[in-house]
Amino acid sequence: MIVMQPVLEIFAVDDFALWPVGEHESYGYLVLNGELTLAEVGTAVRQIADCNGFGPEEEHGPCPADPLGAFLNGLLIMPDLVATGGFRVTDDATGTVFVEPGCCNGLETWRDWLDVLDGTGCSSFGHDPSSVAERVGDTVRLTLDVHGGDGSPVIQLSVDHVRTLVAGAQLDLRHFLGLAGTWAEQHLPAHAAAVTAALVRALDLTPAP
Known part of the structure; x- marks a missing residue:
């Protein structure tokens, strides 16, 4: 049977400690759907946030001083977001x-x-x-x-x-988004709404009615 799946390319990071993430082979693909574990959702959010980070030399206004705020900053403020992968x-x-x-x-x-x-x-x-x-x-x-x-x-x-x-x-992406919203409320309560809204933009989805 022919199947189409949304996949996110993952770049492994050894020392990430801002929230729980799963182990994943670098440059491999993580299938996004509503069946991921919480650790896999954490991996996906980390990857998407990392894709949209920027260096201190770039001019995007002041960067938060705390490590979590600094890591999420690009995801939350950049106008055009990316998420490595595809269908x-x-x-x-x-x-x-x-x-x-x-x-x-x-x-x-x-x-x-x-x-x-x-x-x-x-x-x-x-x-x-x-x-x-x-x-x-x-x-x-x-x-x-x-x-x-x-x-x-x-x-x-x-x-x-x-x-x-x-x-x-597309439905798989929406199911992932729902799962990620719940995950964000648990692991990033102060940023949950903003992170979920950023994921909507990064995946080019509008909120489900």
Whole structure:
């Protein structure tokens, strides 16, 4: 069965102590959904906050003096947030990957999939690998690596099938957001509302009605 999952690329950090996080292989992917453990949610929030940090030489106003406030500062004040990763497409029966978010791709651009379905009809998802989705009539062609030659996995799915997959992946993001909101109330009570609102922006989601 073909599945589409929102995945967050994780950069492992050995000495993080601001809240509990899980162990995760560096440069691996964490699937975001409503079934994560609290430690995995902590890992995801740490990664997204870290993605949006900035150096002391950058001009973004005064930085909080406390370690927690300083670490969260970029996530809470930056206007344009990023979250390394994207929507990964695999055949869970064979393990074959047809789309894998590459370098420079982020979950904040997941709506590019809607552009494939209803807009330009084509989108790429980073590089190394250079995955591409292209609409051709009533089908969408997914290529793991357009620079990979004839050996790159390719699959064609109906537009309706891809639309269903995208809707499911978006729902997974919403379930993760709900879990993260509860996590923030427990672990970051003074910043819970602001962190949850920042995650909405980083994942390009509007609050569920």
